[in-house]
Amino acid sequence: SQQGEEDPQALSIQEGENATMNCSYKTSINNLQWYRQNSGRGLVHLILIRSNEREKHSGRLRVTLDTSKKSSSLLITASRAADTASYFCATEDNAGNMLTFGGGTRLMVKP
Amino acid sequence: ETGVTQSPTHLIKTRGQQVTLRCSSQSGHNTVSWYQQALGQGPQFIFQYYREEENGRGNFPPRFSGLQFPNYSSELNVNALELDDSALYLCASSLTWDSETQYFGPGTRLLVL
Numbered sequence: 001s002q003q004g005e006e007d008p009q010a011l012s013i014q015e016g017e018n019a020t021m022n023c024s025y026k027t028s029i030n031n032l033q034w035y036r037q038n039s040g041r042g043l044v045h046l047i048l049i050r051s052n053e054r055e056k057h058s059g060r061l062r063v064t065l066d067t068s069k070k071s072s073s074l075l076i077t078a079s080r081a082a083d084t085a086s087y088f089c090a091t092e093d094n095a096g097n098m099l100t101f102g103g104g105t106r107l108m109v110k111p
Numbered sequence: 112e113t114g115v116t117q118s119p120t121h122l123i124k125t126r127g128q129q130v131t132l133r134c135s136s137q138s139g140h141n142t143v144s145w146y147q148q149a150l151g152q153g154p155q156f157i158f159q160y161y162r163e164e165e166n167g168r169g170n171f172p173p174r175f176s177g178l179q180f181p182n183y184s185s186e187l188n189v190n191a192l193e194l195d196d197s198a199l200y201l202c203a204s205s206l207t208w209d210s211e212t213q214y215f216g217p218g219t220r221l222l223v224l
Contacts, residue, residue, distance in 0.1 A: 031211060040199055042113070042155070042217040088153050096209050097167040098144065101153030 006089060006102040007072055014110050019076040021105040023089030024069075030092045033099065034074050037086045046074075046087075081111045113137070115204050115216035123222045129190045132219045136183040136204030142166070143185045144213060145177060148199040160185060163207040197223045 007022045025032070031050045035043040049065045050066070051057045056063045062075040076083055086106050090099040114137040124130050136143050142161045146154035156169035160179035174190040183204075189196055199220050201214035 033211075035215075040148075040150075040218075040220070042115075042201060043203075043215040044113075045212055045214070048211055067112040090153075091210065094169070096167065097159050097161075099146075099154075099213065100156065101146075103153050 001057050006087075006105045009103065009107060010058075010106045010108075012108045012110065013079055013107075015079060015081055016032050017079055017109075019079050019083070019107055019109070020026075020086055021074045021089075021107070023072045023074070023102050025072075025100075025102075027071065027087075027091075028094060030094050032063075032064060033090045033092070034061075035088045035090060035101075037088065039085075043088065076107075079107075079109045081109050083107060083109045113214040113216065115202065115214050117200075117202055117216040117219050119219060120217070121220045121222075123188050123224065124192050125224055126192055126194060128223075129188065130192060132187045132200050132202075132221070134185045134187070134191075134202035134216055134217045136185065136202075137214055138183055138216075140183060140204035140206055142205045142208045143179055144203045144205070145185075145187045145203045146203065147171070147196075148201060148218070149195075150198070155203055157182060157187070159208065163194075166208050174210065183189050197221060 034046045073095045086104045088104045090101045116135045144159040148154040158168040163179045175202040177183040177197045199218045201218045
């Protein structure tokens, strides 16, 4: 079963616009991670935020975490056509040995 | 490039057959996890191996089994294949069992007819 839901399931924007994806989860977590996947290939780790952190930045990425609402958001600023991919959130529980993924957001950035 | 490789890249099998998928972890990583990703869905955790022993299992039946070898390679075996086993199978290596970061391979796409 999947831990959480991602919203929206699909997003289409123009190059230069910002893209925001949301993730909700159900149980207590150790950390939450965001991954990117191009065309059904392997997953690329983007950013990790720990349960005691509220916001984190990495280049054009900004992640927020609200443990009281069990939700996270990923913001990609100034999007590029190369950002076109599926984005997944994944939570690591306190046992620390598995990731539970959401269903993903399919982002299309039009040039 | 994550340094994690998988073989084969694609595979077609018939229902009832058995399949072995292979993964080569990053050197020095003693933990490997396997995930199944059905089309249009997020990956689901199958199991994890740490120092050649199973260290956690998701909601998958016993016909899904694995092996991990001292040379940082590992296998996922699936017996009595069913149509619903058609998916992308991903392995991910990590430095140790509770490392925060897992490094994913490119996956093996299995089609069961």
